[in-house]
Amino acid sequence: MKTTSTISKKQFIINAAADLFEEKGYSGTSIRDLASKVGLEPSSIYSHIKSKEELLSEICMGCAGEFTVGMEKIFQLNISARKKLKALISLHLDMAFANPASVTVFNDEWRHLPEPILEDFIHLRKAYEKKFRKILIEGKDDEKFNFDNSEIVFNIILKSLSWSYTAIKKYKREELESELSVFILNAINK
Amino acid sequence: MKTTSTISKKQFIINAAADLFEEKGYSGTSIRDLASKVGLEPSSIYSHIKSKEELLSEICMGCAGEFTVGMEKIFQLNISARKKLKALISLHLDMAFANPASVTVFNDEWRHLPEPILEDFIHLRKAYEKKFRKILIEGKDDEKFNFDNSEIVFNIILKSLSWSYTAIKKYKREELESELSVFILNAINK
DNA sequence: CCTACCGATCGGTAGG
DNA sequence: CCTACCGATCGGTAGG
Numbered sequence: 001m002k003t004t005s006t007i008s009k010k011q012f013i014i015n016a017a018a019d020l021f022e023e024k025g026y027s028g029t030s031i032r033d034l035a036s037k038v039g040l041e042p043s044s045i046y047s048h049i050k051s052k053e054e055l056l057s058e059i060c061m062g063c064a065g066e067f068t069v070g071m072e073k074i075f076q077l078n079i080s081a082r083k084k085l086k087a088l089i090s091l092h093l094d095m096a097f098a099n100p101a102s103v104t105v106f107n108d109e110w111r112h113l114p115e116p117i118l119e120d121f122i123h124l125r126k127a128y129e130k131k132f133r134k135i136l137i138e139g140k141d142d143e144k145f146n147f148d149n150s151e152i153v154f155n156i157i158l159k160s161l162s163w164s165y166t167a168i169k170k171y172k173r174e175e176l177e178s179e180l181s182v183f184i185l186n187a188i189n190k
Numbered sequence: 191m192k193t194t195s196t197i198s199k200k201q202f203i204i205n206a207a208a209d210l211f212e213e214k215g216y217s218g219t220s221i222r223d224l225a226s227k228v229g230l231e232p233s234s235i236y237s238h239i240k241s242k243e244e245l246l247s248e249i250c251m252g253c254a255g256e257f258t259v260g261m262e263k264i265f266q267l268n269i270s271a272r273k274k275l276k277a278l279i280s281l282h283l284d285m286a287f288a289n290p291a292s293v294t295v296f297n298d299e300w301r302h303l304p305e306p307i308l309e310d311f312i313h314l315r316k317a318y319e320k321k322f323r324k325i326l327i328e329g330k331d332d333e334k335f336n337f338d339n340s341e342i343v344f345n346i347i348l349k350s351l352s353w354s355y356t357a358i359k360k361y362k363r364e365e366l367e368s369e370l371s372v373f374i375l376n377a378i379n380k
Numbered sequence: 381c382c383t384a385c386c387g388a389t390c391g392g393t394a395g396g
Numbered sequence: 397c398c399t400a401c402c403g404a405t406c407g408g409t410a411g412g
Contacts, residue, residue, distance in 0.1 A: 025215060026218075027214075027217035028215075028216075028217035041383080042408090043409080044381045052407065052408090099270065108298070109216075112215075122287055132363075148368070149365065152366065152370075153373065155353050159352065159353040162349065163345050163346060170367065175338075179339055179346075182348065183377045187376045188373070189376070219392060222391095230397070230398095232391090233392075233394095235392095236393080237397065242392090
């Protein structure tokens with residue numbers, strides 16, 4: 001009982017923090033801003049969290065974990081590289097529509113993560129990039145995709161997908177996913 | 191004499207601020223950080239600038255002005271939409287290679303601009319977007335480009351180009367421009 | 381979860 | 397361009 005309600009209140013505070021970090025940035029958000037948003041006194045925030053940095057860590061590592069799990073599932077599927085890439089586009093849109101603020105913070109504020117969590121985060125990010133590029137190169141080897149530098153192309157695709165996090169308020173998911181898929185697949189189709 | 195040296199010292203401080211804002215963000219950078227970077231006491235910074243916000247304004251409005259001028263030149267050329275798009279890709283790479291830190295700050299920190307400058311900035315940004323999308327639509331009307339929503343496609347392209355600001359340390363300009371041009375033009379070619 | 385409070389740091393000013 | 401300093405705000409703690 002107690003545990004459950006404590007956890008959900010903590011999650012409520014983390015979600016409010018994600019909204020503020022998205023709006024004002026991590027450094028531009030104070031614990032007092034957060035307290036007033038959730039209707040507590042500033043010091044009461046510390047009944048639920050250990051530090052401001054913990055809020056950022058929860059947000060960023062939460063997203064990183066979900067992206068890692070999503071990638072793992074897609075990576076192991078026995079389907080073509082093109083279908084895997086489409087599944088990755090869907091994964092990014094799933095994340096964007098489920099937690100728009102958190103994913104924006106994950107994208108833009110991770111550099112403020114404290115060590116040693118920052119190091120873990122960068123490792124997860126590199127592992128994600130490695131698998132993503134393997135899928136791209138797989139498509140190139142099968143003569144389905146065409147590009148020179150998989151690192152550059154990976155980063156362009158990732159940036160295109162990141163834009164969707166700010167776009168979800170304005171577009172329907174189908175329209176966004178369709179335009180993104182057509183754009184990206186045309187871009188690298190052989 | 192005096193005026194010239196004052197201006198160049200001011201520009202030196204602005205450039206140092208751009209480096210710090212890129213590294214730590216606007217809110218995460220203090221005047222004391224800046225002072226120690228340029229070898230002055232914190233209060234001496236105010237002999238050259240009026241406020242911390244002025245530093246951000248100079249950086250962001252400087253870039254906005256250069257992008258506006260660059261766009262105006264390309265927009266008025268009597269060439270195909272495809273050539274105009276290629277020229278816009280070159281413009282973004284010119285900017286990235288000339289002032290990598292400033293352009294990153296321009297991209298990521300503009301929301302911290304104080305009013306009424308923020309309003310001016312947003313107007314310039316909207317005018318830039320309007321012309322960019324006109325070029326895209328011109329290519330679509332001539333049946334050279336293919337896409338549904340010019341606003342979505344504009345934003346994807348812009349995000350792809352923004353990535354280059356972080357990439358210039360790692361790649362040669364020709365390689366980056368080639369990969370970006372091929373990617374973007376393939377993406378929307380009919 | 382609150383009241384009361386801490387030392388550190390912030391952007392910025394006065395005066396020379 | 398410096399010394400000296402301002403009030404405001406920061407993240408966070410003690411104690412109940």
